Amino acid sequence: MFKNYLLLAWRVLGRKKFFTFISLFGISFTLGILMVIISFLQTELGTDQPWTNRNRMVMFGMIEMRNVVPDTTFLIDSTLVDGVMAYDTTKSVGETSNSTTISSLGGRFLENHFRDLKYAENETFYIPGVSYNAYVNDSKIVLDCYYTDPNYWEILDFNFIEGRPYDQDMFDRAEQVVVITDKIANEYFGTDEDIVGREIKMDGKNHKVIGLIKKPLSSLLNGDVWAPTTLLANYLGDIDRYTGGYRSYFLARSKSDVTKLQAEIEAKEDEIPLDIIEDYNQMFLEDKTGNMFQAFARNLIPFNEPRRAGRALSIILIGFITLFVLLPTLNLINLNVSRIMERSSEIGVRKAFGASKGNILGQFIFENVILTIIGGFIGLGLASLLIYFINSANLLEFLKLTVNYKFFIISFIIVILFGIISGFLPAYRMSKIHIVNALKSNKL
Amino acid sequence: MISLQNVSKVYRTKTIETTALNNINLEVPKGEFLSIMGPSGCGKSTLLNIIGLLDEPSDGAVIVAGQTVQKYSSKATSRFRNEKLGFIFQSFHLIPDLKVIDNVELPLLYRNVSGKERRRLSEEALESVGLKNRMNHFPNQLSGGQKQRVAIARAIVGKPEIILADEPTGNLDSVMGNEVMDILMKLNKEGQTTIVMVTHDENMARKTNRLVRLYDGSQIQ
Numbered sequence: 001m002f003k004n005y006l007l008l009a010w011r012v013l014g015r016k017k018f019f020t021f022i023s024l025f026g027i028s029f030t031l032g033i034l035m036v037i038i039s040f041l042q043t044e045l046g047t048d049q050p051w052t053n054r055n056r057m058v059m060f061g062m063i064e065m066r067n068v069v070p071d072t073t074f075l076i077d078s079t080l081v082d083g084v085m086a087y088d089t090t091k092s093v094g095e096t097s098n099s100t101t102i103s104s105l106g107g108r109f110l111e112n113h114f115r116d117l118k119y120a121e122n123e124t125f126y127i128p129g130v131s132y133n134a135y136v137n138d139s140k141i142v143l144d145c146y147y148t149d150p151n152y153w154e155i156l157d158f159n160f161i162e163g164r165p166y167d168q169d170m171f172d173r174a175e176q177v178v179v180i181t182d183k184i185a186n187e188y189f190g191t192d193e194d195i196v197g198r199e200i201k202m203d204g205k206n207h208k209v210i211g212l213i214k215k216p217l218s219s220l221l222n223g224d225v226w227a228p229t230t231l232l233a234n235y236l237g238d239i240d241r242y243t244g245g246y247r248s249y250f251l252a253r254s255k256s257d258v259t260k261l262q263a264e265i266e267a268k269e270d271e272i273p274l275d276i277i278e279d280y281n282q283m284f285l286e287d288k289t290g291n292m293f294q295a296f297a298r299n300l301i302p303f304n305e306p307r308r309a310g311r312a313l314s315i316i317l318i319g320f321i322t323l324f325v326l327l328p329t330l331n332l333i334n335l336n337v338s339r340i341m342e343r344s345s346e347i348g349v350r351k352a353f354g355a356s357k358g359n360i361l362g363q364f365i366f367e368n369v370i371l372t373i374i375g376g377f378i379g380l381g382l383a384s385l386l387i388y389f390i391n392s393a394n395l396l397e398f399l400k401l402t403v404n405y406k407f408f409i410i411s412f413i414i415v416i417l418f419g420i421i422s423g424f425l426p427a428y429r430m431s432k433i434h435i436v437n438a439l440k441s442n443k444l
Numbered sequence: 445m446i447s448l449q450n451v452s453k454v455y456r457t458k459t460i461e462t463t464a465l466n467n468i469n470l471e472v473p474k475g476e477f478l479s480i481m482g483p484s485g486c487g488k489s490t491l492l493n494i495i496g497l498l499d500e501p502s503d504g505a506v507i508v509a510g511q512t513v514q515k516y517s518s519k520a521t522s523r524f525r526n527e528k529l530g531f532i533f534q535s536f537h538l539i540p541d542l543k544v545i546d547n548v549e550l551p552l553l554y555r556n557v558s559g560k561e562r563r564r565l566s567e568e569a570l571e572s573v574g575l576k577n578r579m580n581h582f583p584n585q586l587s588g589g590q591k592q593r594v595a596i597a598r599a600i601v602g603k604p605e606i607i608l609a610d611e612p613t614g615n616l617d618s619v620m621g622n623e624v625m626d627i628l629m630k631l632n633k634e635g636q637t638t639i640v641m642v643t644h645d646e647n648m649a650r651k652t653n654r655l656v657r658l659y660d661g662s663q664i665q
Contacts, residue, residue, distance in 0.1 A: 004546060004553055011541035349537045352498060353551040353598070354526020356519050435498045439537065 009367040012343075013374075019339055020371070023332060027375025027418065030328040032382035035411045037321070039387055042410075043217050044296055050216050052157035055255050056121075058262055059295050060306075061247030063109075064102045065280035071096035099279060106244035107229070107236035113268055119261040120250045124151040127229060127245040129222075132202045134188065141187050143202055144222060145178075147229040155251045156221075163196035163211035166228050170210075174230035178202070179211035184224040200225070220296065242272075242283070262307075325418065332422035340364060340430045347430055348438030360431040361424075368423025369416060376415030383411070445606060445638045446472035446495055451504035453490050453661075464490045465501070466661040474605075477632040477639045479649040482658035488642040489610055491658065495640055496608045497525055509605050526554050530599030534611035536591040538583040544594050545570065545579040551602040569597040573627055589620030596627055600637070607631065609641040613648055625651060 013020045047054050070093055077088040110125045117123065126148035134141045146152075153165035158179075166177050178200060182192040188200060192212065199206040207227060215224075229235045237244045252261040269285050294310030301309040301316075340347075347360055355363075453465040464487045472478050480488050493499035494506060497513055506513045509528045513521065530551075538547050549566040557565070570576045573593040583591055592612060599607055609628065613621035625648055631637050641652065649655050657664050 003559065004542075004549075007546065008539070008541055015541060345537055346539050349531075349533075349539065350550065351522070352496070352525065352531050353602075354522050354554040356522045356554070358519075359554060436493050439498075439533065 005363050005366045006370065008363075009370045012367065013371060016339065019335065023335055023371055024375045024378060026328045026331055027372050027415075028378035028382055030324065031376055031379030031411065031415060031418070032386060034321070034324065034414060035379060035383035036386050036390070037324075038410055039383070041317075044220075045293055048217070049214075050156040050158040050221070051218065053155060053251055056252045056258060057155065058250045058252060058258060058265065059248060060265060060285060061104050062102060062285070063105055063242055064100065064284045065242065066097040066101075066282045066284075067099040067280045068095050068097050068282050070094075097282075101243065101280070103243035105246045105248065106238075106241045107246050108239055109237075109242045109244070110246055110248055111236060113272055114248065114250075114265065117250065117261065117264050119252055119257045119264050121253045122151050122155055122251040123248060124149055124155050125229075125246050125248050126152055127232070128247060130245075132225075134201060136188055141184070143184065143200075143225050145202065145225040145227060146223040147227055147232055147235070149229055152226070152249075155249050158216065159214040161192070161212045161214055162194075163209070165211050165226075171228045171230055174228060176205060176207045176231065177210045177228065178207040179213060179226040180209055181213055181215040181224050183215040185209075185212055202227075220299075325414075329418065329422045333425050336364075336368065336423060336426040337429070340426045344430065344433060344438045345440075347433055348435050348440075351435045351438065357431040361427050364427035364430065365420055365423040368427070369419035372415050372419030372422070376412065376418075379415070380411060445474040445476070445509060446470070446640070447505075447507040448491075448495070449505040449507075451491075451494060451501045451506060453487070453494065453499070454502045463661050465494070468504070468663055470656065470663070472638060472640060474638055475632070475636045476654060477629065477652040478641070478654050478656060479652040480640065480642045480656045480658060481644070481646070481649050486658045487661040488658055492608050492610050492640060492642050495606075496529055496531060497521055522554070526551060526602065528605050530602065530604040530607045532592070532595050532599050532607065532609040532612045534614040536583070536588075536595045536615075538591055538594060538598075540583050542582075543579065544575065544581050544583065544586070547583065547594060548579075548597045548601050550598060555602070565601055566597070569601040570594070572600070573597045587620070588616050589623055592616060592620070592624050593627065596624065596631075600631060600635075604637070606638045606640070609639065611642055611644060613643065613645060621645070621648065 042048075045054070051057075073092045073094065075090045075092070077090075079086055079088070105125075107125060107127075114123065114125075126146055128146050130145045130147065132143045132145060134143050150166060150168050150171050158165075161182060163179070165179055166175065170177055180188075180195070180200065185192040185195045189195060189198060195209050195212045198209050200209055201207075202225065207225075250261055250265070252258045266285065269283070272283060274281060274283060293313075294306035297309035297313035298306045301312050347355075350360060350363075448468050448470040451465060451468045451470075452463070455462045455464060468491065470491075480491060482488050490499065494501050495508065497506075497508065508524075511524065513524075538544075539550070542550075545563070545566050548569055549562045552562040552565060567576055567579065570579050573596050575590060575593050575597065578586060578590065578594075583594070586594065592615075596612075599609075607628070612628065613624050616624060628639060628641070629651060632639050639652075641648075643649050
């Protein structure tokens with residue numbers, strides 16, 4: 001029976017070339033864009049290296065301090081009573097902040113209050129985005145350096161092409177060592193082979209390369225060089241400073257511990273003494289703890305709280321994808337209704353010769369799935385082209401999209417669902433058509 | 445084989461009530477070739493549709509091949525139509541996107557018959573209407589008479605006990621019409637198939653065993 005349906009589907013598509021073109025265009029275009037979005041989300045939110053532990057990770061890195069003082073407001077109402085001006089004064093006492101600082105965190109602040117948390121298996125405090133200029137063959141290269149502790153390499157799972165990361169001993173001895181990306185190796189040395197053991201000049205000093213990693217594909221990691229934080233003078237900062245250049249990642253003991261860890265970090269807010277920071281009398285962990293999706297959301301949506309940003313982004317994404325899929329689906333349903341209506345006498349004949357509602361429903365959904373699968377493959381090709389274009393034109397800085405098997409499977413599931421959804425409604429309607437009326441349409 | 449008892453069919457809209465069939469009583473024994481005649485709109489096709497379980501009567505009982513028909517939209521009725529009935533339509537109703545052989549095997553798709561067996565039975569049915577050599581053609585490559593012969597092959601491929609033909613020669617010239625009629629008569633005589641045929645053509649009706657005339661939904665002969 002399926003062979004018969006397949007044959008018929010193929011011939012119907014061939015006969016109605018314009019309809020087929022419109023349908024395929026809609027399906028492939030929608031799916032193409034959808035696949036690019038999936039690829040983007042997967043690159044940003046998936047668990048590819050180095051984000052293998054993404055589901056257990058929590059990050060935070062901003063503090064806000066305010067000096068809040070009482071603020072009295074006088075409100076004077078004036079009115080004319082019997083020719084004489086009368087005054088009514090009200091006074092309200094509120095608060096105002098006359099000084100605010102928003103900054104990333106101090107190293108000592110993190111060490112004192114956030115090392116060895118109950119629900120954290122591991123944590124790393126690091127300084128991102130320190131830029132140095134390097135000169136190779138009279139041309140300038142910008143080295144974006146991350147200063148980290150050795151825990152960093154345990155939480156983030158980088159793909160080491162060669163060598164290894166620095167360990168606790170090297171960190172403690174403040175050895176002049178670095179880990180670099182293959183991208184910067186190519187720019188600096190002209191090759192990414194046999195890099196370990198070579199030296200890179202940064203901040204006026206030679207650093208020995210001990211590890212070479214593949215450049216991570218993520219907007220949250222845009223570094224080229226990683227070095228031990230201990231290389232920086234007074235790397236933890238002053239004891240009385242809560243602010244500094246640090247950010248942090250925490251690794252929860254399990255996925256279910258993530259929210260507990262977030263709560264634990266936030267509870268610390270109340271425990272931190274304020275008498276050290278003389279100029280301020282209030283303190284907030286401004287960039288409240290977020291898991292990786294929430295942190296990603298906060299990059300896109302200007303909400304201070306990562307959790308709110310995460311919720312907002314989820315709603316936006318679901319809404320956008322629903323709308324994006326719904327519109328062409330409705331369009332396709334509409335096209336399908338008219339296409340199937342044209343075949344009502346065929347349905348009449350089939351039913352007269354014994355086809356049940358289920359047979360009719362199955363046939364038309366099957367045809368639609370075939371159509372969407374063809375559209376899906378075209379869409380996949382389109383998506384690959386788009387991704388190639390986005391990558392080669394460097395439209396998304398620090399981000400390289402990929403087409404891989406997960407991407408293909410997700411896309412394929414979407415294609416099948418698309419076919420079933422857009423085929424079901426018109427097919428169901430037509431399966432209920434009265435045989436006599438169907439035969440009267442007489443279009444065969 | 446077919447028994448209609450006090451069958452009426454009334455079409456109702458908000459404002460008008462039209463009686464298509466009025467208290468029809470009809471007995472068709474096994475192996476009979478019955479023709480139904482009457483002017484346009486007298487209810488001939490409605491009667492045929494009711495016998496073929498394609499339409500429900502407003503009133504009365506329908507017994508076909510020993511079975512009283514009650515629920516028309518059920519799966520069981522679909523199966524019953526598939527196994528016991530074959531249809532031939534005035535305008536052929538062949539599926540243009542399917543080859544002749546695929547059109548013929550259509551009723552067998554809804555039975556548990558293997559692909560190989562379907563093909564064998566369809567070729568056999570086409571052979572009996574003299575069109576085996578055209579089995580890989582598409583309907584639009586055939587003449588009107590050939591199309592109707594393919595439709596007959598489709599109607600008989602499942603070896604039904606009853607064939608219902610709605611003006612099978614109505615769209616054909618007299619030569620082709622006679623060819624089609626000969627095939628139907630042969631089927632009736634050799635296969636003992638019960639045939640009910642609606643026609644406008646007095647000459648064709650005269651070739652059948654019995655003639656029923658309808659006028660304004662009532663049986664007058």
